[in-house]
Amino acid sequence: MTTTGGPDETLSVALRTEALEQLLTERGLIDPKVMNGIITEYETNVGPLNGAKVVAKAWTDPDYRQRLLDDGTAAIKELGFSGAQGEHIVVVENTATTHNVVVCTLCSCYPWPVLGLPPSWYKDPAYRSRIVKEPRTVLSEMGLDLADDVQITVRDSTSEVRWLVLPERPAGTEHLTEEELVPLVSRDAMVGVAKVGAP
């Protein structure tokens, strides 16, 4: 296999990006309006709020929770979320004693329809390399200290299967409605590097 040389180091990546956009646009190979549509979609519509709605519904509707764990893709689609990088989503539950955490060591595969594009820490080589070798240490560095009796399962997303963590519902939220729970659910808890805290 050939390895390509890097770009000219004196040219900034922003300038090279602009150059590529010009080259393809002026030949009619891409449409700037389509480009802008893709950017807007991922800046505004496709993000972790979608996943938070899924989680809040699962916390308040036992039938939905069961459907979500049985067939994540279908249950997520019930709420209107599907699309690129969400062809087959498997949902796993975190509890007081079992903790799932998701990574993609080979690139940065991530369940876009429910979480949007991955945050910088998920794409960090330190995360990609170390979470599969010393997850307890890595989670601690990220601010999550798990008790010794918690069993950790690291999910490396090596195929087109995408994993979503159903976090544990925090104590003291029994009186909250589904709508009130949604803002509590963080992106990081749905990847498994944080827990959802009580309000």
Add this chain to the structure above:
Amino acid sequence: MDGIADMGGTPGWGPMHPPRRDEPVFEEPWQGRAFALAILSSRVAFGGVNLDAFRHALERLDRAAYLDDGYFGRWINGAELMLTESAILAPSAIDARARNLRGEDVEEPPIPEPARPDYMRTAEGSLRTVDSAPAFTVGKPVRAKDMSPPGHTRLPGYVRGHTGVVERIQPAAVLPDTNAHFQGENPQHVYTVRFDSREVWGSDSEPFALTAELYESYLETIS
């Protein structure tokens, strides 16, 4: 293939930092442009979506092209590689245009004769049906083959040669190893295989479980 992209277990990357709560989707405007450009470039280069070929372009970047400008920088460099291999762009076209954009006056290379791969996917997405029954059943011990293919693969280096147990059978899917090279979809059964950390990393490692989705041809029975 072995290379910079196969990061699982590799040393030297330093500590993690607590996640930022307020991180924008695109920290700088060029990153959004790069994201959309890379998606559209793979359609221009291949005549259709081929995520496996895109990932193979990324994993062939050298260390600097892969790392120096982060995730979206690697997407721009991967897009350039796809477009030059399909002869949509000449190899020096982006740099020449970038120089002109910053006020230099350099000659840009002529547009080459396109040489797109012969590629037509059989359906949207990657899930396919396979007529044969899965070779492995849930609960069965399996070993990830100890192999190091020169082309694209989704078998991470760190599980090769290690033994786990089939946790779930996932829907059959296009085999990245051939599809990335436009050599056919060859759909296979896909298994979530569960490994014990101490089997993979040694008896001194943190105790935990590790799963990966592995295509049927990556696995062998234990004799």
